[in-house]
Amino acid sequence: MPALEQNKRYTYQDYCQWDDDERWEIIDGVPFNMAPAPITRHQRIKGWLYTKISNKLEGKKCIPFDAPIDVIFSKHDVVQPDILVVCDPKKITEKNIQGAPDLIIEILSPSTSKRDRWTKKQLYERNGVKEYIIVDGDGAFSEQYILQENGKYQEAIVIDFDERLEIQTVENLPLILKEALDIPPFKQENSG
Numbered sequence: 001m002p003a004l005e006q007n008k009r010y011t012y013q014d015y016c017q018w019d020d021d022e023r024w025e026i027i028d029g030v031p032f033n034m035a036p037a038p039i040t041r042h043q044r045i046k047g048w049l050y051t052k053i054s055n056k057l058e059g060k061k062c063i064p065f066d067a068p069i070d071v072i073f074s075k076h077d078v079v080q081p082d083i084l085v086v087c088d089p090k091k092i093t094e095k096n097i098q099g100a101p102d103l104i105i106e107i108l109s110p111s112t113s114k115r116d117r118w119t120k121k122q123l124y125e126r127n128g129v130k131e132y133i134i135v136d137g138d139g140a141f142s143e144q145y146i147l148q149e150n151g152k153y154q155e156a157i158v159i160d161f162d163e164r165l166e167i168q169t170v171e172n173l174p175l176i177l178k179e180a181l182d183i184p185p186f187k188q189e190n191s192g
Contacts, residue, residue, distance in 0.1 A: 048180035
């Protein structure tokens, strides 16, 4: 990717010219380099959630996706959520998703936590994402935001890791995050 210019609002067209080996998002024209590959716990939680959602939606009109896939809200807003569900097939193109998914799930990591909890939450609310779920990268809790008729998210519903999370977009899918963490731990790496 070429050096970023100060005070330039980047677009999806700029984004398409950048190196495919790097993952970027653009929010309000500001580029954000995605963190290095997520840690194994993040990937385990993501895989577990995606599998549960995918199995529940099999044969239904809503389609789940997991990162990396581009979601284009506008020429200045391009993101790659961890997990998303799209129920309107007209939004799905060969290359990306055009418009607001019905559900977005982001799994927090230290380098993206602030952006996921504030900047992306505002972006998703502004663009009409019906349900936004933030999952703590340690699996300790989740925050669920449901879009209200006034176009604003209701106050967060905070769910502890051993409580049931009821995903509104995927009916009758109760999840307990603790189950994602009950997989036996991996062998510790030697640092020497």
